[in-house]
Structures are given as C-alpha cells and as structure tokens.
Amino acid sequence: xxxxxxxxxxxxLYASVLFLIAGGLSLIYGVMRIVNLAHGNLYAFGAYVxxxxxxxxxxxxxxxxLYLLLPVGAVAAALLGAILEPTLLRPFYRRAEEYQLxxxxxxxxxxxDLMRFFxxxxxLTATSLFEKMGSLAIGESVYPRYNLLVIGIGVLAAAFLWAxxxxxxxxxxxxxxxxxxxxxxxxxVNVNRVYIQAFTIGCFMAGLGGAIVVPGQxxxxxxxxxxxxxxxxxxxxxxxxxLEGALFGALIVGIVREFGVSVFPEVELAVLYLIAxxxxxxxxxxxxxxxx
Amino acid sequence: MKGPVTRRDxxxxxxxxxxxxLGASAAGFGVAGIARAQEKxxxxxxxxxxxxxxxxxxxxxxxxxxxxxxKGNLLAAEEINAQGGLLGKRKxxxxxxxxAAGLDANVKEMRRLRLSEKIDMFMGITSSGNTPALGPxxxxxxxxxxxxxxxxxxxxxxxxxxxxxxxRVTNIQSADGSTCALGVAQTWPDVKKVAHIHPDxxxxxxxxxxxxxVSKKLLPKAQNVSEAWPKxxxxxxxxxxxxxxxxxxxxxxxxxxxGDYISFYKQxxxxxxxDKMRVATTLALGVAPHAIGKDHPEGxxxxxxxxxxxxxxxxxxxxxxxxxxxxxxxxxxxxxxFQAEGAYTATHILRTAVEKAxxxxxxxxxxxxxxxxxEGMMIAGPGGYVYIRPDNHQGYKDAITGFSKNVPExxxxxxxxxxxxxxxxxxxTAPPGWPKGDPTSTYTWIxxxxxxxxQA
Numbered sequence: 001x002x003x004x005x006x007x008x009x010x011x012x013l014y015a016s017v018l019f020l021i022a023g024g025l026s027l028i029y030g031v032m033r034i035v036n037l038a039h040g041n042l043y044a045f046g047a048y049v050x051x052x053x054x055x056x057x058x059x060x061x062x063x064x065x066l067y068l069l070l071p072v073g074a075v076a077a078a079l080l081g082a083i084l085e086p087t088l089l090r091p092f093y094r095r096a097e098e099y100q101l102x103x104x105x106x107x108x109x110x111x112x113d114l115m116r117f118f119x120x121x122x123x124l125t126a127t128s129l130f131e132k133m134g135s136l137a138i139g140e141s142v143y144p145r146y147n148l149l150v151i152g153i154g155v156l157a158a159a160f161l162w163a164x165x166x167x168x169x170x171x172x173x174x175x176x177x178x179x180x181x182x183x184x185x186x187x188x189v190n191v192n193r194v195y196i197q198a199f200t201i202g203c204f205m206a207g208l209g210g211a212i213v214v215p216g217q218x219x220x221x222x223x224x225x226x227x228x229x230x231x232x233x234x235x236x237x238x239x240x241x242x243l244e245g246a247l248f249g250a251l252i253v254g255i256v257r258e259f260g261v262s263v264f265p266e267v268e269l270a271v272l273y274l275i276a277x278x279x280x281x282x283x284x285x286x287x288x289x290x291x292x
Numbered sequence: 293m294k295g296p297v298t299r300r301d302x303x304x305x306x307x308x309x310x311x312x313x314l315g316a317s318a319a320g321f322g323v324a325g326i327a328r329a330q331e332k333x334x335x336x337x338x339x340x341x342x343x344x345x346x347x348x349x350x351x352x353x354x355x356x357x358x359x360x361x362x363k364g365n366l367l368a369a370e371e372i373n374a375q376g377g378l379l380g381k382r383k384x385x386x387x388x389x390x391x392a393a394g395l396d397a398n399v400k401e402m403r404r405l406r407l408s409e410k411i412d413m414f415m416g417i418t419s420s421g422n423t424p425a426l427g428p429x430x431x432x433x434x435x436x437x438x439x440x441x442x443x444x445x446x447x448x449x450x451x452x453x454x455x456x457x458x459x460r461v462t463n464i465q466s467a468d469g470s471t472c473a474l475g476v477a478q479t480w481p482d483v484k485k486v487a488h489i490h491p492d493x494x495x496x497x498x499x500x501x502x503x504x505x506v507s508k509k510l511l512p513k514a515q516n517v518s519e520a521w522p523k524x525x526x527x528x529x530x531x532x533x534x535x536x537x538x539x540x541x542x543x544x545x546x547x548x549x550x551g552d553y554i555s556f557y558k559q560x561x562x563x564x565x566x567d568k569m570r571v572a573t574t575l576a577l578g579v580a581p582h583a584i585g586k587d588h589p590e591g592x593x594x595x596x597x598x599x600x601x602x603x604x605x606x607x608x609x610x611x612x613x614x615x616x617x618x619x620x621x622x623x624x625x626x627x628x629x630f631q632a633e634g635a636y637t638a639t640h641i642l643r644t645a646v647e648k649a650x651x652x653x654x655x656x657x658x659x660x661x662x663x664x665x666x667e668g669m670m671i672a673g674p675g676g677y678v679y680i681r682p683d684n685h686q687g688y689k690d691a692i693t694g695f696s697k698n699v700p701e702x703x704x705x706x707x708x709x710x711x712x713x714x715x716x717x718x719x720x721t722a723p724p725g726w727p728k729g730d731p732t733s734t735y736t737w738i739x740x741x742x743x744x745x746x747q748a
Contacts, residue, residue: 003538010530113351121355122580123527123551127558131587135562141537144562147530216559217527220551222353226526261531262538265519266492 002139007258013147015254016154017209021227022234023161023246024205030241031178031198034089034100038107039206040228041115045080046073046207047219048115048124054215055126063132070129070211077207078200085199090192108224116221129215150212157208158247165243174198178241236276239289248287299481299510299745307716308474333647335654337381344369344639345405347389347398347426348416348440348631353525354392356550356580357418357631361440362388363624364635365415367616370623372639378646379656384639387411391418398422399429406433413437415638418631420444420465420494424451430458436659438638438666441631443597444494445732448684453728457659459666459680461641461687462634463599463717465495466734468574469502470720471598471691472545475713476572477510479593479695480543487518487541487569489532489556491548496521499547499574501731502738509742517541522548527555533563541569547595549575557588566592577601577696577707581627584704590697594707598691598715600630600675603706616674630675637673641680644671683724691715 025039050073054066061069088107092099133149135142165171177184177194185191209227210219234253238245253272260271279286346365349358369384377383387409389401405411414430414437417423423442430437431452439447439460452458476483486507490496500519507514518539520532529548533556536544544565548556553576560566566589574595577584581602607614616636620628628636645665649657657665667682679688692714694707722729722737729736 003534006534006537007531010534013530014528116351116355121350121359122583123356123554125554125558127585130558130562135564142562142564144559146562213528216530217555218551218558220353220525220527221351221355222525223527226523258531261520261522262535265521265535268492268521269523 002141005138006141006143007262009143009147009151011251011254011258012151012154013254014257015250016151016157017213018230018234018253019154019247019250020157020205020209020212022231022238022250023158023243024202024209025231026235026238026241026243026246027161027205028199028202029235030243031174032093032195034093035097035104035240036199036202037101037104037228038084038111039104039202039231040226041108041111041224042077042081042203043206043210043227044115044219044224045111046077046210047214047223048119048210049073049076049207050211051124051126051214051219052119054129055124059128063129066129070215071208073211073214074204074208077210078204081203082196082200084203085196086192089199090195108228112221112224119219121221124214124219126215127218144216146216150216153208153212157205161205161243170197230272233272233276236286237279239286242286242288245286245288296746297743299477302510302743302745303474303478306474306719308478308713309715310478310711310713331647331651333379333381333650333654335650335656337379337650337656339377339381339383341385342378342382342413343385343387343409343411345387345389345402345409345411345414346416346635347391347401347405347414349392349418350388350390352392353551354418357441357629358391358416360580360626360629361416361418361631361635362386363620364440364628364632364637365639367620367623367632368636368639368643371619372643378643379650382656389416391416391422395422395425399425402426402429402435403433406435411435413642415635416440417442420446420498423447423460427452427455427458431456433457434659436662438641440634440638444498445734446494448686449728449733453684455685457663459641459685459687461638461678461680462630463597463689463691464686464721464734465498466502466732467598467691467717467720468495468547468595469499469504470506470734470738471693471713471715472499472547472572472574472593472595473503473506473510474715474720475593475595475693476543476545477507478713480570481511483511483514483543483570485517485539485541485543486514487520487536487539487544488516489520489522489529489536489544489546489548491524491526491552492521493524495549496524496547498732499545501735503545505735505738506742509738509744512744514543522552525552527552529556529559530563533560533565537563537565537568544569544571545573546571547574550579551583553579554583557584561587561589574598577705578630581629581706582702582704584696586698586703586705588696588705590695590705590708592696593693594696594705595693596707597630598693599689600633601692601694601707602627602629602633603709604692604694604712605676606709610674610676612672613674628674633673633675637671637675637678640673641666641669641671641678645669681724688717688721690717691720 234249238249572593578596649661697708722733
C-alpha cells in the first residue's frame, strides 16, 4: 500500500517538472508561433545556475538563504530569454518556419557548449537542499520531503499561471495576441513587448523546472535535450500552445511513465512515445489543441 | 571438474582473493614513472612529429569519461616529449576529435584525420557503440589504433575477429558483470532475492547478462525479483528505486555510472534503500572517484570497471601507480580514473613497441614492426601488468573490485584497502581458441565450462 502511495507521488513529481518545462514551451508557441528548440537548454541553464549558486558559490550559507535562493536559476533563465528574444529570434519572425527551427536548434547547441565551457564536464550538484529536508515515513517506507516540495511548487506554478493568463489584464492582452497578432496590434497592443514578456515567462518556467529538479538530481550535460524530447511528448499529447494541455499532458506522461517503469521495465521510454503516437492518430492536434 | 563443487572450491579455483593491501601511504621511492631514460636509438630517426588522433567525448554527458582519457594521453605524451619524443626525436602531437558527433560522423572523422591530417596513429573511444564501427574502418585505412575503452566484447568477438591494426587496452566489458557476481558470491553467499537497475544500453545489458550467468553457477538459489532499465544519462531514479523497494530484494545489482550513479545514490539514500538491502555495483567508484561524497554508504561492493582505482595497487607496493597518481593530481587537480590510466598505459605501450622495434631493425619502424611488438607485449602500467593477447589484440589486466570506505586521507570514499578483491583475468574471460559465441564468447564459455556449485 505504502509503495502505491509512493508511486503516485513519483508520478506527480515527474508531472510537476514536466509541466513547468512543457508549459513554458507551449506558452511561447501559443503566443509567438515559434517552436523553441533551445527551450530544453534553458531548463538545463536554470539547473546549472541554481546548482552553481546554491551548491558551490554560497554552499556555506544558512540553509534558509539557500532555500530562498532556489529560484535563482529561473531568474537567470528568464534574463537570458529576455536577451535572446529581441536579438536572435525577432529578426526571423517574418521568415519561413525552417529558419526559426534552425536558429533555435543552433541556440540549443551553443547553450550546451557554453554550459560545458563554464561549468565543465562533471555533474554539478546542490544535494544539501535535498538531504537537509530528510525523509517522511509512509507506512514502512520513507519518502524524501524535498520531492513533496517540488510537487507543491509545480501545483503553485500551475495555479499562478492560470490566474495570470485568465484573471489579469496582461493575460487578456496575451491571449488576444495569441489568437490574432495582427488585430491585436491594430488595437494598439505593443506586440513586440508582449512577445518579449511571453518568451521571458516561458524561459522562467523552464528555468524554474531546472532549478527545483537540481537538488534531488544533478545538473549534467545533455539534460536539456532529454527534457526537450519529453516536453514534446507532453505537448503532443496535450496540444501545442495550450496550457491546460501541458498540465494534462504532463499528468498523463507522469502516470504512464511510473506505470511503465514498474510493469514494462525494458521499454519504459517506448511506452511514452506510444502514447504520443496514439494521440496523434486519434486527435492530431492533441487532447486540448486547437485544430487549424 | 567432477562431482558436486562447493562455492568455496570454485572461488578458489577462479583465484578470487580478498586481501588486505599493505599500508596505503608509505613513503615514495622516487621512481620516475614508466618513462625511464632511453638508450640511444639505432639509425637515423626523422624529427617529424608523431601525430595521434585522439577521439573521445569532449562534449555531452560522456565527457565525464572522455576528458580523463584525453588527460591520460596528454600526461604520457608530455613525459615522452620531455625526453625529446619517441626515440628521442619524434615529438607526440595530439589532435582532438569529439566522439559525441555520432557514429557516421566519427567514422568520417577518422578517415579525415588519416587522409587529411596524416595522423600516424588513432587513440581513444569511450562508447561501446563506436568501436564496432571504427574498428573495421581503421583496419580498412590500415591505421594503427589503440582503443582505450569502448570495451564491448562484440568488437573482437564479431566486428573484427582477426584484427591487424587495432588494439584495445582497458578491460573487457563482460568482466564487469562477472567480477561483480564473484564479489557477491564471495561476500554475501546467502543472497536469495536479487533486484537489478541497469542503464538501458549495451553496457547495462552486458553487465546484467554476465552477472546472471556467473550467479547461476555460484548462487544457483538466487532469483531475480525485479528489473529496472533507466535510460542512460538520466538523473531521475525515483521510480526505479520505488519499484526495487517494492520487490523487497536482499541484494541490488546496478551498473549505473558517472553522474547517473551520483544522482542514484543520493536519491536511494533518501528512500532508505541502502538500509533495506545490500548493494553491488560495477562502476560506482570507477568514473570520477573524487565526485562521490562521504555520504555514500560504506560497505557497498563498489565496482571500478573491474579495472582500476587510483588507490590500488598502493604506492609502496607498486611505485608506478604512486608516481602516476601524483603527477596526474599535480597537473589536473583531480584523481585519475580507469580511462586516464588506460590512455596513459596505451601511450607507453606505443613508446615501448617503437623502442623495441628500433632496437631490432634500426631507424623509424614501420607500422608492421610496431604491431608485431605490441602483439604479446606484457607491460607494467599504473594499475598492474597488462598483457596484449596476440590473437585478438585485447589487453588483459587482472580484475579488481572492492568495498566503499571513508578514510581520513581523502574527502571521498575509496576502496577499502583491507578487502580488495582481485581475480586473474584469464579465469573470467574466454581463452584463445574458444569459439565465438552469443551474446559473448565469455558468456558461452562460462555457461559450458563452469560447474554449478552446491548451495546450502
């Protein structure tokens, strides 16, 4: 029984992080119609920055300070996004999609190499945050408390994002731009500003995913590409451009993966892709996608 | 072997010994390392640099193994160049190439290095996926090659069964699983329920297969109760740990390595996994010995690729290792792993072969002469003797494993000097003349020739 509860926690843990990554990817696509392949490495960048600040630069500081500094990776990823959008992406909006794919893919590679250049080939850890919280007894088993914190942050992020998009004035502008950029522009919306804001928020979410994941795991080269692929599975299932889709897609992928690891250990990844294939066959735009 | 055999008999026959090493930190002997002063070479030697193309992982998660490999090569080249180069004349130049480019690109890059950069020799390679493709390419190019790793049995079993130009120096993959299983059989013979967590690629599969076949012989009553196959380079093992705990095994066997292993053991600690079962690994302390924290539990069977840990053989007993570790530490500010030791030894294998061939014929020896000297060579490296078998060009070095232990001298766990397990490599690998088999020749050899012990 306790193992079953833990399996459920694991699924939620996985879904929380995936939602942050895929949600950011989906938000950026929804507003800007750009498939940002560099997104995975913004997640990795968030992880590296947090691991570096919390695990190395300020490792001796008071634990409370360290926990408060956890989102530093998210802020760094957001700043990076705010620089990248106007400089690298904006010149390509009027070109065909292939150009955007090439540019963002190139960016994915460049970011990977920059991280290796700054932080070297070895894994970067910030495990003290993971260890200090200890474990919670669940029946005969124990479960890391930190993982519950991650689940909590995932739920909070989803709630904030929902409120932000559906309950604020900025959210209205964002949705209007997403539905019809030209008309929004004609109505006096500063589209450039909306784009940079949306891109920054998307990067913040990816960075936050990396930042909260890193104490329990570690920042390693290649983590961004893996995350990107999984984020695509999520948005394919949920529908690209839809936040609800990202949320449900992440939950479905989280649960299916947990089930797959236990029951089909030899094909745990294939199970995820199989789900994506089935969804594509039945609902090509994803469960929550808007059909063109 | 006739009649029922006991486990103790079989372990003794296989030469599996657990012995205390004598004092781990005796005073140095002031030995100059492998590169001793050389005699004056015979004949005229050109002073053209000797170019080595070194391909390994410089980017991506594999760089955790690739960087030390390249560093081992650099250190040895520096030693040799300090004496004027090979035969005192030909300085070694190392050209880097990134193995992370992918299989096809790697084969192309090897050709380019040979045809455009005119390399004299090829070295490196980490991934078992790459050697079976690069091996045939090197043969075709007639390119003298020493693979450092890429240790799949498949290379010399199937891809290049009759090698001419290619050699490989680190241990053989199947030795990892076999060594781990022998360590378990010797230490925890009462094991009944075994769980596995292995990375889902060639290495993990190979470890699982060879652990299983050896365990079938020595621990016939042990049963698999759980398997989990995480993706290579994943850092999230939460689900795999939960599954393992749910199966309530008394032993976990894992071949997870590198950054993956660090994440794994940190997560396993918080899930209380180490309190509930024994843990045996094939590569825990092998990849980046200094990257494991002191929070790592002691007494874990901590594999080092059945091959090399910088703390063994200890300096007073094997000065070559002491000198190597000190030089490496001074130059790179980290401790060498098996890749560093392998590349360092390989470079000195080259030097030794060139010197021997020169002594016989004078002048700069051609590749055929160098190859004939490498075949059958027995050389002392930092990790012990390496023997290059002439028939399959594979380096054979006795297998080692041990138990994690924290000692005051190091800020990370090392292999417990009081209980290092060593196994003569000839006893756990298929001998010359054994027919090629599936999944490996060693597997069929163990399956067909080892007796099954009587388990109490």
